Amino acid sequence: MPVSVAPARATIAPDAAALQRLFSLQKGRSEALRRESAAERIRRLQRLHDWITQHRDDIRAALYSDFRKPATETDVTEIYATQAEIRHAIKHLRQWMRPRRVGTPLALLGTNSWVQYEPKGVCLVMAPWNYPFYLAIGPLVSALAAGNCCIVKPSEITPGVAALIARLVTEVFDPAEVSVVEGDKDVATALLQLPFDHIFFTGSPQVGKIVMRAAAEHLASVTLELGGKSPAVIDDTADLRDAAEKLVWGKCINAGQTCVAPDYLLVHERVKDQLIEEIRQVLNRFYDAQGRGVAQSDSFARIVNGNHFRRLARLLEDAQQRGATIAVGGSVDHAQCFIEPTVLLNAPSDSAVMQEEIFGPLLPVQTFGNLMEAVDFINARPHPLAMYVFTRNAENQRYLLGHVPAGGACVNDTIVHLGHPELPFGGFGNSGIGRAHGHYGFVAFSNEKAVLQQRVGKTGIKMFYPPYTERVHKM
Ligand code: NAD
Numbered sequence: 001m002p003v004s005v006a007p008a009r010a011t012i013a014p015d016a017a018a019l020q021r022l023f024s025l026q027k028g029r030s031e032a033l034r035r036e037s038a039a040e041r042i043r044r045l046q047r048l049h050d051w052i053t054q055h056r057d058d059i060r061a062a063l064y065s066d067f068r069k070p071a072t073e074t075d076v077t078e079i080y081a082t083q084a085e086i087r088h089a090i091k092h093l094r095q096w097m098r099p100r101r102v103g104t105p106l107a108l109l110g111t112n113s114w115v116q117y118e119p120k121g122v123c124l125v126m127a128p129w130n131y132p133f134y135l136a137i138g139p140l141v142s143a144l145a146a147g148n149c150c151i152v153k154p155s156e157i158t159p160g161v162a163a164l165i166a167r168l169v170t171e172v173f174d175p176a177e178v179s180v181v182e183g184d185k186d187v188a189t190a191l192l193q194l195p196f197d198h199i200f201f202t203g204s205p206q207v208g209k210i211v212m213r214a215a216a217e218h219l220a221s222v223t224l225e226l227g228g229k230s231p232a233v234i235d236d237t238a239d240l241r242d243a244a245e246k247l248v249w250g251k252c253i254n255a256g257q258t259c260v261a262p263d264y265l266l267v268h269e270r271v272k273d274q275l276i277e278e279i280r281q282v283l284n285r286f287y288d289a290q291g292r293g294v295a296q297s298d299s300f301a302r303i304v305n306g307n308h309f310r311r312l313a314r315l316l317e318d319a320q321q322r323g324a325t326i327a328v329g330g331s332v333d334h335a336q337c338f339i340e341p342t343v344l345l346n347a348p349s350d351s352a353v354m355q356e357e358i359f360g361p362l363l364p365v366q367t368f369g370n371l372m373e374a375v376d377f378i379n380a381r382p383h384p385l386a387m388y389v390f391t392r393n394a395e396n397q398r399y400l401l402g403h404v405p406a407g408g409a410c411v412n413d414t415i416v417h418l419g420h421p422e423l424p425f426g427g428f429g430n431s432g433i434g435r436a437h438g439h440y441g442f443v444a445f446s447n448e449k450a451v452l453q454q455r456v457g458k459t460g461i462k463m464f465y466p467p468y469t470e471r472v473h474k475m
Helices: 016-034 038-054 056-067 071-097 134-145 159-172 185-191 205-218 240-256 272-287 306-321 371-379 394-403 438-444 460-464 470-474
Strands: 100-102 112-119 122-126 149-153 178-180 198-202 221-225 230-234 262-268 325-328 342-345 362-368 386-390 408-411 446-453
Touching (some): 016 149, 016 185, 038 056, 038 071, 056 071, 056 159, 071 134, 071 240, 071 438, 134 159, 134 198, 134 438, 149 185, 205 221, 230 240, 240 362, 240 386, 262 272, 272 342, 272 362, 306 342, 306 362, 371 394
Parallel strands (some): 149 178, 230 262, 230 386, 386 408
Antiparallel strands (some): 112 446, 325 342
């Protein structure tokens, strides 16, 4: 079991017996957390927020050491995103915790009913490597807001951030409430044997199925935030300069290693050449303004490791062997785990780059003649996590939003929908089960207890009590 155990109080050696002890410790504490007030939960969240504020440089350094993530990208997508989630939870927690009254149907006249939110108990958060801080701490915020104890398992592929999260959790929380367990898939497998009350998993669809199978053993509820191929459709009314800018940003942030990055483009054949020219210009402006090559840019991250670099290089090579051509970019450097943003034309639809989630800065471009073709192309594949629509035509917008099932969608932008705290975030089918962020995250980690209060000595159901005489049958 290759593990990286940080010398931290809340980080434990991950053998099965130690994991069981940690789980029992949290199970014992979860009863006390169940009775806590909103003020106590808010204090815990505030401590987390303050630690992040005080350790911004450490967070930036950890992300840089793991895959040369530029500080500005870390600020926006890891630090700001996490703190915004915390502030939103703090602001709304009292209201979220309040029992939600519901109306009364005629048959139950005289009763009162409400939904009461209670913590699920002890939860597991399993995080991926691509936004390794935000995607570990963001779900933790929801788990704590809902009053749970939690074990966090960061990704082993970003060891710098995993160690930082272990340190954060040690310095901010009591291990009976929150702990970090570091390690690889063997450690994850051992964790998944435990009877958690909820498992919040972010990662690939393949591992999502393993998690769901393990959860079934204990009938634990799951949230599965998975991936897939998110298309961007650009019709012939779109503002191409604007679209190019937003597509390049969405594709190249985190070097394309983003679950909701536009995976491939479907562009109207009339505007394809112009869009590609706009994309070329934006890439130059964003990453090569000095003409020294994108590899010299401080604004472009690296592929996380050699395995993922080789996977992407293979996708590129395979596409070219099968007739695809490179319209922009194309250079790679194994020593630096660098892959240049690359626009690919004519990749066959059965090539690996059009079949697998790309998760890197390769951008295949397909064309369509009418919107129905674009819709059929997308719907022939598993439901995407996100769909992007670039258009100035309201009818086209309605058609695409109405005909493509997806976890989420953005019109005339990419990615930013996930930053809206009032929108549920998640996938559909192969791209995920359940919803995250804000109130939706709070609900995911809560048991929604349905309560009906009857008046003493009264019930409208009395007339149906046995014995079932003629009188009852006639009703
Ligand atoms: P992954 O599925 O390989 O790993 C995720 C977690 O699962 C890690 O903590 C890892 O240690 C653990 N794990 C890996 N193999 C395991 C196994 N066999 N058994 C048990 N646990 C195992 O995913 P990744 O490579 O870290 O992340 C990339 C994937 O995550 C992409 O598909 C991406 O689209 C998806 N993703 C989705 C979202 C979202 O919000 N929907 C966000 C980020 C990433």
